[in-house]
Amino acid sequence: MHEIGAPGPIALLISHAVKVMIVFTVIMITVAMLTLVERRVSAWIQDRLGPNRVGPGGLLQPFADGLKNLVKEETYPRRASRAFFMLAPMLAIGPALVTFAVVPFASPLPTPWGLIEMVVADLPIGILYILALTSVGVYGIVMAGWASNNKYSFLGGLRASAQMVSYEVALGMSLIPIFMLAGNVTLTQIVWTQQQELGLWLAFPLGLSFFLFVISAFAETNRLPFDVAEAESELVTGYHTEYSSMKFSMFFIAEYANMLTASALMATLFFGGWDIPFWNGDDMRVVAPGVVQGAVPAIWKTLLTLAAFAVKTLFFVFVFIWVRWTVPRFRYDQVMHLGWKVMIPSALGYIVLIGTTILVLDRAGLPFGFVYGMALTAVSLVATGVFVFWIDRDRSIGGAGAGTVGAGGALPAGITVTRMRAGRPAAAPVEV
């Protein structure tokens, strides 16, 4: 225990204002830069160079785009529902920006005025707050689709709502094993569990959870392969077809802010947040205002852990972009099939499995620690293996083209062939 001293009421107020301002600014600049990163990475993947003419290496391109969007004409469809049409982008961007508030991004910072926690609001409801607000964000998309009075936008809005409803369930369920293990939904507590109590990042003991969370997060952020709500080729970019200039930009910012938050959550929930691996100097937690348990806080430690958090988050952002430019879009029925028939049963089964394992380990009297985590890791490896080698054998993504190779020669003797019916294999394989 280290007594640093709690900040006084005025210092607390100022520190919170500064934190809000810094976090907001950093998110907005990161989002702007992400639009550039997305374009550059997509270009490199396609053997192009991407925007590289505005500023050094194209670094000022986002600002040129922003300026362009500000001065462009605002158009309103004649039959659109004005009020909702204007409300929709606000409803999309607001929740996207405030969800970051509960994510701890560095170790506590000691200042002359007291110890300041590096999280905007360490809410006791933590993840529940994020889940609630991301659900509100969907209303923006649905409302945009409806208010545009355009059938393609409307379809996009419908698809978005159906997709969100399906995958929010899976998203929430993939997090339940974390709550069972950490015994808390506060993000700082979950970081502490990984850092100190378990000594193991939750991606290992809860591997399948992480996997399901990543898939659901892709669906929740409307990123490819789950971008059926936008679907340029089918729906003319769906819900934001009718939006121009800054209103379009707001949807754009919301998408990237959601992506950033989802990446930060992956890093926080499953990869130790701001924890630096194999180093105990950063293992600290605020147990009461101004009182730290564990290592001694220091300014350089705060900066170092902030860098660790940024690296982890940006890695997952890169994965988001990488996947987008690799995988083609799912068909709508594939999205629904994956959501209801694969993700939710898997998540439910995993909850039962982890719950049972925790119960057995507790009964066996194993102390909560590294060995406990390794036991869970072994169980999770089996579960992940089942998912990868059994469920992902034509049971995850089916469809008309699934399970076929193009016209080819004769089959080798003795190979069984399954007949396909609406993308699902029939019960019994048929011998040719």
Place this chain on the structure above:
Amino acid sequence: MAIGTRTVRRPVENTSYLRASLRGMALTFRHLVRPGKPVLEYPDEKPVLSPRWRGTHRMAVHADGRPKCVACGLCPAICPANCIRLVPGEDDQGNRYPVVYEIDEFRCIFCGMCQEVCPVEAIHVGQDYENAEYTRERFVYDLDRLMAQDHDVTDLWDPSDPRGE
């Protein structure tokens, strides 16, 4: 099912969305880090044109600044797009010269037959493609404009070496 095609079903054991996606991601990552993108950074680097590449026209001039054109009328006659307008004139010594010589570069199909047919090697198609304008009228090049062009001209097709080897 169409005649002659056969759909072979793949055994379930060999299908995997994850495996296929991961393989795809490995492929895109290899392209991501691949150095030396096959890209021409256009305004800074210009493409190398073939010597027989045909672009906008250029009128050759004599040393004293007169156009070499003798207004024989062969180029408007052969032009398949009908884009050359020629009004011939004659000076005191009986030399024919073009009073009006206009080429509508919008109508032109850049076949280069005007250059092939010209008996005095006056009109040429050239090695030029950066010819954006603000109005459509500006694309009708008159005689002064054609004579003022200074880009390289296109090599004629050589019948003894049809492939340009």
